[in-house]
Amino acid sequence: MSTPTPMLLLRASELTGRPVVTLGGELVAEIKDVVFDRTGGRIAGFTLRNPGLFSRSRKDSLPWSGVHGVGRDAVMVADEAVLIPAKELAPRKQAHKANVLEDRVLTDKGRDLGRVVDVVLHSGRSLDVVGYEVQASEALGTAGRRVFIPLPNTMAVSGENLIVPAAATEFVSEDLAGFGAAVEAFRSRLREGTDDAL
Template identity: 50%
Template sequence: MSTLMLASEIGRRPVVTLSGEAVAQVKDIVFEGRAGRVSGFTLSGRGIFSGPKRQALPWAAVTALGPHAVMVRDEAAFEARSEVVDRGEAAGGDVLGSQVLTDAGTDLGKVTDVVIEVSVTAATVVGYQVASTEALGRQERTVYIPLPETVAVSGEALVIPASATDFVADDLPGFTGMVPAFRARLKDA
């Protein structure tokens, strides 16, 4: 079973050991750009005055990513921050604020968040939350747009197939079935 989450919801989530000790909190998500999946998390200490930790959490050491916490066996799961960050590819950089264009040249809006599908074995980017343009008939509304398994991202724009506009949802629960349906259409085409 998998669950959809927004990347912004994962930030500041506590990292808790299976013995119940809160040992850190998520600072940032590290993405593998080409693979489109989460490779780990940078961490900060717990509390208002805590700064970034020198350690990070690789995805392979996560036992669960739930709605309230990231679970790990123990603090031995942490690695040097540089190792986890270096595993993630910086290709494309931060997509927040990027323009979403179809391969037909239509501006669909700007990315406001990343939709991640979390399963037992992986956390994969499956779509974007977008502040839409009138091209979608939902100007200045938040919508969810699915992504193909591979996507072209530059520092300024995200290019998706025009057929993705047939699978836009107005909310995250409604988006759940859109990604597999969209990807199935791409495979049939």
């Protein structure tokens, strides 16, 4: 999980609208939402919409197992056969409520850190959620600005709130470039002293 290779980070919002293309060179769809598993932070897949300006969302979705490669310009899949019904990836009712954008981030000590504006992903062999970009509240020194808050690599998050360990506030970064190191530092700190947050 924590290899010393430099972290390739991207925002979830950058994936929205990215074309899904088969290895045969056909455009299948565009990425709509990023779906992740809250417990492990791993990307489970993507919901899709049809390409174009007045695009409609689609009834099928792309599970992570069907992804051949996620690049700057496209998400590649072997062929259309890898798509599964959207309700199998994320049941509609659940998906509607589970969007983390606009949610508040609380520390486990009960401080409100701000509102989630984006989610930071790490791209390696799998794609994982490693942090939130938040519109900072007064609890952080940078109130009003957008900052990045790292997440532990195993989370225990309830469905309603986004709770991070209080120690995360010490590893906040203001730019995405420096955030990779902050995530690493935060996670190794959690591994070493798991009880210092108590």
